[in-house]
Amino acid sequence: MTATLPPTDADGRIAELREEIDACDAELIRLVQRRLAVSHEIGRLRRESGGTRLSLAREQQVIARFQDALGPDGAALGMMLLRQGRGRL
Numbered sequence: 001m002t003a004t005l006p007p008t009d010a011d012g013r014i015a016e017l018r019e020e021i022d023a024c025d026a027e028l029i030r031l032v033q034r035r036l037a038v039s040h041e042i043g044r045l046r047r048e049s050g051g052t053r054l055s056l057a058r059e060q061q062v063i064a065r066f067q068d069a070l071g072p073d074g075a076a077l078g079m080m081l082l083r084q085g086r087g088r089l
């Protein structure tokens with residue numbers, strides 16, 4: 001059986017939990033920005049040393065990691081992060 005809270009208590013708890021979600025989102029945004037900067041630096045180093053801009057083998061590993069942890073939506077999230085780092089191909 002689940003306990004029911006009076007609406008005013010529920011409102012207060014929802015407000016608290018939304019603050020937690022806002023903090024998670026802020027952290028995620030910071031991490032995505034950091035990931036993008038690191039990814040660009042690797043791409044620059046690889047190009048400057050005569051390599052290819054992308055590494056498809058590495059991209060498969062990244063997508064597999066997201067898929068294993070989060071399922072199909074995780075794989076989609078991994079692909080969005082990779083796409084963000086690629087910029088114009």
Ligand SMILES: C=C(O[C@@H]1C=C(C(=O)O)C=C[C@H]1O)C(=O)O
Pocket residue numbers: 038039040042043053054055056058059062081082085
């Ligand atoms: C960052 C790299 O370069 C590219 C970007 C990747 C990424 O954003 O994770 C992965 C593979 C590469 O296509 C890398 O090789 O690790």
